[in-house]
Amino acid sequence: MADTIVVNNDPFDVYITTDQIRVRVKELAAQIDRDYAGKVPIFIGVLNGSFIFIGDLVREVTVDCEIDFMKLSSYGDAKISSGEVKMVKELNCQVGGRDIIVVEDIVDTGLSVDYIRKHILNENPSSLRFVTLLLKTGIPKIDFSIDYVGFEIPPEFVIGYGLDYAQKLRNLKAVYRQRPHA
Ligand code: IMP
Numbered sequence: 001m002a003d004t005i006v007v008n009n010d011p012f013d014v015y016i017t018t019d020q021i022r023v024r025v026k027e028l029a030a031q032i033d034r035d036y037a038g039k040v041p042i043f044i045g046v047l048n049g050s051f052i053f054i055g056d057l058v059r060e061v062t063v064d065c066e067i068d069f070m071k072l073s074s075y076g077d078a079k080i081s082s083g084e085v086k087m088v089k090e091l092n093c094q095v096g097g098r099d100i101i102v103v104e105d106i107v108d109t110g111l112s113v114d115y116i117r118k119h120i121l122n123e124n125p126s127s128l129r130f131v132t133l134l135l136k137t138g139i140p141k142i143d144f145s146i147d148y149v150g151f152e153i154p155p156e157f158v159i160g161y162g163l164d165y166a167q168k169l170r171n172l173k174a175v176y177r178q179r180p181h182a
Contacts (some may be wrong), residue, residue: 001014001173001174002014005172006179007159010179012178013179016151018174020107020132021161021174021175025060027131029062033061033062036065036099037063040066040100041063041065041098042065042066042093042095042103043061043065044069044091044093047070047071047113049170052161052170054156055152061070066093072085072086072087073087095124099125100129102117105133105161106132106136106163107132108136108139110142129148130148131146134163135153136152136153136154137152137155138155156180158178159172159176160172160175163175
């Protein structure tokens with residue numbers, strides 16, 4: 001796999017390798033297995049960015065589980081959040097009385113997880129936790145903690161392993177970070 005890729009004349013360097021991701025996903029799954037022993041959680045993937053992470057995560061988890069997806073309005077083609085979150089695809093499952101684990105690709109401003117938390121708590125789940133592959137340090141404006149974090153990263157723009165650059169490059173196997181401008 002290339003260590004550097006160039007997108008629209010912008011170089012991106014490998015930041016988290018596929019091996020590092022694989023190891024960490026297994027650790028997160030083992031932790032979730034321990035915490036949910038004897039329960040049947042519903043994993044809720046937040047589309048589109050979490051589709052690869054949730055696929056890898058649930059295949060490492062061994063507790064019985066269900067899987068559903070929701071979709072929020074995205075950044076579109078912008079690299080900066082518009083600050084507005086809207087539901088684009090609702091859940092199909094009933095969350096009332098269930099153990100819910102929301103799966104995010106990245107928590108950046110925290111607006112999405114904040115919105116999702118309020119939305120799901122409204123339906124009275126038995127419990128609600130969040131797992132994210134990446135957490136940008138310093139930025140999240142949330143007054144609750146993210147229960148399972150793959151990697152804490154500085155507030156820089158990253159792509160790959162589900163994360164897009166103008167909807168492209170989600171299929172990169174590693175996470176790449178935009179090289180700071182000289
Ligand atoms: P938040 O609401 O600002 O926490 O961000 C939510 C969504 O923005 C994530 O689920 C991603 O889809 C997208 N996002 C945030 N940071 C990045 C990034 O560095 N690269 C690509 N997408 C990002």
